[in-house]
Amino acid sequence: MTDTEKVIEIQVLRYRPEQETEPVLQSFKVPFTDDMSVLQGLQYIKDYLDGTVSFRWSCRMAICGSCGMMIDGKPKLSCKTFLREYYPAGLRIEALAHMPIERDLIVDAGDFITKLESIKPYIIPKEPRTLEQGEYLQTPQQRDMYEQFSSCINCMLCYAACPQYGLDKTFTGPGVLALMHRYNADSRDGASAERMDLGYAHEGFWGCTAVGYCSVVCPKGVDPANAINQNKMNSAINYFTRFVTPKGGTK
Amino acid sequence: MKRSNEPIFWSLFxxxxxxxxxxxxxxxxxxxxxxxxxILFPADTMSYAHMLAFAQSWIGKILLLAVIALFMWHAAHRIAILLHDFGVHAVTVVKVVCYGLAFAGTVIAAWTLLGL
Known part of the structure; x- marks a missing residue:
């Protein structure tokens, strides 16, 4: 190997409920090469320096959504962020913001999962079809209506980025709202009305204060702020026309 | 779930x-x-006489009211949600003050324009 080995200081937020009442930073010196991700830095720590450091990871290629953490205060996937970007200053790794820490870099995702389930994140067909009727056909234009929003990997970086979610846990949050839009905007789906019961509420699209940081941090190019804005427009139209339109939405 | 009344303010915003x-x-x-x-316009474009004549026509009144009132509602909503994000949690007070000022501005502008 021609690469001279460099050493970087990584500060890791530790929280071991059995020995600490609140999280503390612990510093590690990690030798690294230019092709090493922050996740690989953490794996080095776990393998060679301190086996008790706990963090979630799986795929190492930005598709499983497990390894989200705060890196120098910004929500990032640690597998998609490289140590070389932080050399020589070093970096600080903390658990995702706005979520309770279970241990070290592992957060409790329960609130996110409950919210995700509440919007029925699957296609609910308009009417039942028999096998003989064949598959649901969709034009490229119909697919374009939702495609980018279907790239969400549930990594929760947008939740760590959203100041509104940080202040108000009743807010459904960017990722789940983008997914609500993803299914509502799908031409094969017929459950928009039941999902929008939440969408029209303060806990839904209206809780968003239009900061837009969610769309900046998304590692998959999803634009939750755009999904929310489109739905604010739809919801506002529905709000003013609900008494004169013949169908649905009136509560 | 309870439907939010936010569309009213958001539409004005x-x-x-x-x-x-x-x-x-x-x-x-x-x-x-x-x-x-x-440059581009004659020097007396915004003279008092011209501006008064503009504000006395109905199209002028409507345009002036739209610019004054909607700009204020936009600012009011932006300031209200910004204060919320910056950690000012007296939501009702912030909303009453911000939207109240926009409402007062709208009424004063409409009243003044009608009187011209």
């Missing part, structure tokens, strides 16, 4: 934002730069 983006820069250019410097 959106309309004001759209108007600000579309004609705000043009207004700054015309009223703040071009007319005072005497």
């Amino acid at each position: 959106g309309a004001g934002g759209m108007l600000a983006a579309l004609i705000g820069p043009a207004l700054v250019l015309i009223t703040g730069i071009a007319v005072p410097l005497g």
